[in-house]
Amino acid sequence: MDLIIVFKQVYDLNNGKKFKNYYVNESVGIACGLLITAIHRAGLVSLTHTPSPMGFLEKICERPQNERAFLLLPIGYPAKDAVVPDLKKKQYSEYANII
């Protein structure tokens, strides 16, 4: 089992100078969606974990001051008898409409 920690760069840091990043949460969220898809397609499982608050991850991983932990994902094989909550997901008509 491995851990992947995704950090967002709230601004870009280059030789001590700050540069603006755009739509950071949206960009990193989309990247995380691709990440979860890639893990699934590789035949592995993951957990999207958000320990709250996540500041300790920046310290442990020694990330620079422009980075904040966004998501922590253990990835690997499921245990032999793995169970998941029997979720009721919304029906199509509850999450989508066509106009």
Next chain:
Amino acid sequence: MSDKKLQYTPLSEADMARASEDFLTVMRLRRTVRDFSSRDIPIEVVKNIVSTAASAPSGANKEPWHFTIVKDAGVKRKIRMGAEIEEKAFYKQKAPDSWLSDLNKFGTDWHKEFLEEAPFLIIVFKQVYDLNNGKKFKNYYVNESVGIACGLDNSI
């Protein structure tokens, strides 16, 4: 909530390597495109794509999203006009020079003809709280959940 057994078929390490590499190859071909054909696409495809997004994990499984699929030409026109009013103000007044200079290499401006040319628009809404019979309920990690939903991909 009760639990159920995870449905899972393991891949061999060789298949895993191949599947992950194939997916990487496919995804590296994905580009953000501004030049659209008006050629129609089957609605079933659009529905499957949206349903894939809606399979995303979300904070406490609140599914804090709504997807509006726009097909109607009149609605698309209104959306284009609304977007262009905002974009004109952005490019001509609101945007700081540094932002405009970051955009410069893309050659974009306030014209958004793709909003009318594409056969469908998908608008993703985030639900900042849940509303049920006029009562508000908290949603969790809304931006993260909706961002992840937008990134889920149903390509082979």
